[in-house]
Amino acid sequence: MAASYEIYQEKILDHYKRPRNKGVLEAASHQAKDSNPLCGDEVTLYLRVDGADRIADVRFSGQGCAISQASASMLTEHLKGIGIEEAKGLGREEVLRRLGIPLSAVRTKCALLSLHVLRRALGIPTKEP
Amino acid sequence: MARTAKTLLNVPKIKKDFPILERRVRDKPIVYLDSAATSQKPRQVIDATSDYYARYNANVHRAIYELGEESTRAFEGAREKVAAFIGAKSSSEIVFTKSTTESLNLVAYGWGLKGKLREGDEIVGSVMEHHSNHVPWHFVKDHRGVVLKYVDVDDDGRLRLEQYDELITRRTKVVTVAHASNVLGTINPVREIAERAHEVGAVCVVDAAQSVPHMPVDVQSLGADFLAFSGHKMLGPTGIGVLYGTSEALEATEPLLGGGEMIREVHLGGASWNEVPYKFEGGTPNIAGAIGLGAAVDYLEGLGMDAVRAHEMDVTRAALDRLLALEGVRILGPREVRDRGGVVAFTMDRAHPHDIASILDVDGVCIRSGHHCAQPLMERFQVPATARASFYVYNDEADVERLVAALRKVQEVFA
Numbered sequence: 001m002a003a004s005y006e007i008y009q010e011k012i013l014d015h016y017k018r019p020r021n022k023g024v025l026e027a028a029s030h031q032a033k034d035s036n037p038l039c040g041d042e043v044t045l046y047l048r049v050d051g052a053d054r055i056a057d058v059r060f061s062g063q064g065c066a067i068s069q070a071s072a073s074m075l076t077e078h079l080k081g082i083g084i085e086e087a088k089g090l091g092r093e094e095v096l097r098r099l100g101i102p103l104s105a106v107r108t109k110c111a112l113l114s115l116h117v118l119r120r121a122l123g124i125p126t127k128e129p
Numbered sequence: 130m131a132r133t134a135k136t137l138l139n140v141p142k143i144k145k146d147f148p149i150l151e152r153r154v155r156d157k158p159i160v161y162l163d164s165a166a167t168s169q170k171p172r173q174v175i176d177a178t179s180d181y182y183a184r185y186n187a188n189v190h191r192a193i194y195e196l197g198e199e200s201t202r203a204f205e206g207a208r209e210k211v212a213a214f215i216g217a218k219s220s221s222e223i224v225f226t227k228s229t230t231e232s233l234n235l236v237a238y239g240w241g242l243k244g245k246l247r248e249g250d251e252i253v254g255s256v257m258e259h260h261s262n263h264v265p266w267h268f269v270k271d272h273r274g275v276v277l278k279y280v281d282v283d284d285d286g287r288l289r290l291e292q293y294d295e296l297i298t299r300r301t302k303v304v305t306v307a308h309a310s311n312v313l314g315t316i317n318p319v320r321e322i323a324e325r326a327h328e329v330g331a332v333c334v335v336d337a338a339q340s341v342p343h344m345p346v347d348v349q350s351l352g353a354d355f356l357a358f359s360g361h362k363m364l365g366p367t368g369i370g371v372l373y374g375t376s377e378a379l380e381a382t383e384p385l386l387g388g389g390e391m392i393r394e395v396h397l398g399g400a401s402w403n404e405v406p407y408k409f410e411g412g413t414p415n416i417a418g419a420i421g422l423g424a425a426v427d428y429l430e431g432l433g434m435d436a437v438r439a440h441e442m443d444v445t446r447a448a449l450d451r452l453l454a455l456e457g458v459r460i461l462g463p464r465e466v467r468d469r470g471g472v473v474a475f476t477m478d479r480a481h482p483h484d485i486a487s488i489l490d491v492d493g494v495c496i497r498s499g500h501h502c503a504q505p506l507m508e509r510f511q512v513p514a515t516a517r518a519s520f521y522v523y524n525d526e527a528d529v530e531r532l533v534a535a536l537r538k539v540q541e542v543f544a
Contacts, residue, residue, distance in 0.1 A: 007487065008542050017543075039483050039499050040513035063513060065481035066543075110483065 007067065007101040015070035020077050025059040032121035036113050038106070041068035045076075045117045053084045065110050067103070072114035074098055079118070088122050090115065138432060138440040140525040146171040146428075147523055157493035160531045165311050165339060165472045165519035166497055167361045170425075174364055177424035178417045189416055190390065190407075204416050207423030208406075214426045215356070216347035217373055224372040224379070224406040225419050229338040230261040232357030232372035235385055235409060236334050237265035240355070241273070243383035245302060248274035252303040253296045253331075255280040255288055255317075256509050257310045260502040262336045266305070276300070282509060286313035286462035293325050301331045308340035308351075312501045312517065313462030314445070314469035316340065323352035332378060338362055343441055343470050343521070345434040354378040360418060364522075365425035369418030372409070379405040386411030429522075437522055441471035444520045444529060448473050451533045456540070461510060471520035474501070477536070479543040482516040488542060492535040 025031075025046035033044035041064030050056040058079045060072045075095065079087055095115045096103070103111055119126035144150050147169045152159055161169055181203065187196035189204045205220070212220040226232045246252075252266050256279050270277050278296045281289050288306070297304065304326035309316045323333035332354035340346055341356075342363030348356055355378055360369035374382065384391050384402060388411035393401045402408040429437065446466045452458050457478030463469045477485060482498035489496055497517045500507045507513065518532055 008484070013542065040507070041483075042513070065483035067483070107483070107487065 007103060007107065009101060012066060012070045012099070012101060015073040016066040019060075019069060019073040021059050021073065021080070022061065023059045024061055025057060027057075028059075030121040032117050034113065034117045034120060036064070036068070036109055038109065039065065041065055041110055041113055043068065043072045043114045043117045045072070045114065045121050047079070047121055049084055055079050055082055055084060055087060060114065064113075067099075067107055067110040068113050071095065071099055071111045072117075075114045075118065084122070087118065088124060090118065137443075138436055138522055140440075140523065143171075143432075144523050146173065148172060148175070150523060154493045155491065160492075160494045160524075160528045162494060162496045162518040162520065162524065162528065162532060164342075164362070164521035164524075165501075165517065167367065168342065168364050168521055169523065170366070170421075171364055171428050173428050174366065174421045174424045178366055178421040181417045181420045186416075188413055200416060203420045203423070204414070207419040207426075210423045210426045211371055214430065215341060215373060216349050218349075219376065221405055222373055222376055222379065224374065224409045225414050226357075226370040226372050226409075227368050227415065228361075228370040229336060229357045229359040230370070232355075232370050233262050233334070233336060234265045235372055236355045236357070236374075236382070237269050239382040239385055239409070240332070240378065241266075241269045241275075241303065243385075244381055246273050246275050249276065249300060250302040251276045251278060251298060251300045252305065253278045253280065253293070253301055253326075254305050255282070255307070256505050257282055257286070257288070257313060257315065257503065258305070258307055258505070259311055259336060259338070260504070262305055262307065262334075263505065266303075275302075279505075280306075282313070282315070282506075285464070286310065286315045287468070288315070288317055290318070290321070293322065297325055297329055297331070299329055301326070301329050303334055304331050305334040305336070307336040307338075308346070308356075309337075309343070309470040309472070310462070310503075310506075311339050311472060312474045312503045312506055312515065314472040314474075315462055316344075316468055316470060319351045319353060323354075327352070339470055339472065342429075344438040348373055360422040360425065363422075363425055364428055365422035366415075366418045369415045369422050371422075376405060379409075382409070384408045384411065388412045390414075432522060440522065441520055442466045444524055444526060445469065445471045445473065447526045447529045448518060448520070448532070451529055452536070455533065455536055458536070461512075461515060471524075472517065473519070474515040474517040476512055476515050477539060477543075480539050482514045484543070485516045485536070485539050488539045489532070489535045492531070492538070494532055494535045496532070 028046035030047040035042040043062035046059045048057040185199040189201045208220045326333040335353040335356040337358045341358040356373040361367040391411035461474040486498035
C-alpha cells in the first residue's frame with residue numbers, strides 16, 4: 001500500500017481548506033444526509049434540478065476528515081450543470097479517479113461518503129459507502 | 130506507589146521480548162501506541178500457545194489419556210494464575226469467556242435477564258462506558274422493561290460522584306462502571322461506587338478491560354461483584370476473556386450456552402447444570418487462549434504490576450506534557466497522571482483524527498482515531514471523534530518523542 005502521506009496532495013488539501021459550494025441550498029429539490037458510523041464523517045448534499053433535468057445548483061455541508069470533505073467538494077464541482085441522468089450514472093470508480101490518490105480500504109469509505117449521499121438524494125438504492 | 134529505581138521497567142529489554150516490534154513498516158521501526166485496542170504479544174505468550182498445539186493438544190476435562198491430563202492441568206493452571214492475579218478467593222470465581230464483551234453480556238443476560246431483574250428495576254451506568262457496557266443493558270431494558278440511568282462526567286472527565294446520591298435508589302439492582310476509561314483514561318473509584326451499590330442491595334459490575342492489564346487490581350479491595358476483562362489487552366491472545374464473579378454472584382447467574390461441559394445431567398426432558406464456573410463454559414473452550422493468558426499473567430507478574438503502573442504514569446506524564454505544548458492540541462480527561470491510565474485521547478485544530486492517524490502511519494506511528502466505541506462520551510464532549518495514543522510496558526519516552534515529531538508533520542500538512 002502506498003504511503004498515506006501521498007493522499008494529502010495539494011489538490012485534496014485545497015478542497016479541504018477552501019471547500020467549493022459549501023453551505024445550505026434553501027431551494028433544494030433534492031437533498032440527503034448520511035454519516036460514516038466508523039469515524040463520524042458527515043455529509044449533507046443539496047441539489048436544485050431545473051425544468052430541463054439539469055443540476056442548476058448544488059451545495060454541501062458536513063464535517064469530517066480531509067478525504068471525505070475534499071471528496072464532497074470535488075463532487076459538487078462535477079455535479080454543477082450536468083444532467084440528472086448523468087449524475088445518476090456516476091460510479092465509485094469515477095469518483096475515486098477524480099480524487100486521484102491511493103486509498104486504503106478504510107479511507108475509501110471516507111472518499112465515497114458523498115457519492116453515497118448523492119445516490120440517496122437521487123433515490124437510487126445504495127449500500128453503505 | 131513505590132517508584133524506586135528497582136521497580137521501574139527495563140524497556141529496551143522488554144522490547145526484545147516482542148517479535149512484532151522488530152518489524153519495520155515502510156522502512157521505519159513501528160511505534161505501537163494502540164495497546165488500549167489490543168496489546169502486542171511477547172514471545173513467551175506466543176510460545177506457550179504454540180507449545181500447547183505442538184506438544185499436548187487434547188480436549189480438557191474429559192480425556193483419560195496423558196495428553197488430556199496435561200492440557201487440563203495447563204488450562205486449570207491458567208485459571209488459578211488469573212485468580213491469584215486479581216485476588217479472587219478461588220479459581221472457581223474465574224469464568225473463561227471470549228472477551229470483556231462476552232463477560233458483560235453474560236452478566237446482563239445470565240444474572241439480569243434470565244435471573245434477577247424485573248420490570249421497573251433500575252440499572253445505573255455512566256456516560257464514559259464502552260459500547261460493550263452500554264448495549265447489553267439496552268437489551269435488558271428492551272426485554273425486561275428496566276430503567277437505565279447514567280452518571281455524567283465533569284469537563285475534566287471525572288465521574289460526577291455526587292450524582293450517585295440521586296441515581297441510586299431502592300429500585301437499583303445493578304451499578305456498572307468502567308474501572309478505567311478507554312478514552313479519558315480516568316480511573317474511577319470503584320470501591321466507593323461498589324459500597325454505594327451494596328447499601329441498596331445492588332450488585333456492582335466492573336468493566337476492567339483497561340485496568341487489569343495496567344495496574345494492580347484486587348477484587349477484594351474493590352468490592353466488585355462482577356469484573357470483566359480481556360486477555361488480548363494484557364499481552365495475551367485474542368479470543369480469551371475473563372468474568373470474575375463472587376461465588377454468590379455466579380451462583381445466581383444462569384448460563385447462556387447450553388451444550389457439553391456445562392451440564393451435570395441431561396435427559397430428553399431437561400438438564401441440570403454443572404457447578405460454577407463450568408456451567409458457563411459450554412462447548413470446547415479456547416484452551417490455547419487460556420494457556421496463553423496464563424503465560425501473559427506470568428510475564429506481567431515478572432515485571433510487577435506496581436512497576437507497570439509506575440512506568441505508565443511516567444510515560445503518560447511525558448505524553449501529556451509534550452502534547453499540551455503543541456499548538457492547537459486539546460486533551461480529554463484528567464491532567465493528573467495518578468487519576469488516569471496510559472490512554473491519551475486528543476484533538477488538533479484543523480486536522481481530523483483520521484487524517485492525523487493517516488499521517489502518523491507514514492512514520493510507523495500506530496494510533497487509533499474515531500469514537501473508540503464510546504459514542505455517548507463523544508456526544509458529551511461534543512467531538513465527532515478523537516485521536517488516541519495509548520501506552521504499555523514496551524513504550525518509553527522515545528516513543529512519545531516519535532509521536533510528537535509525527536504530530537508536527539500533521540501541523541505542517543494542515544497549516
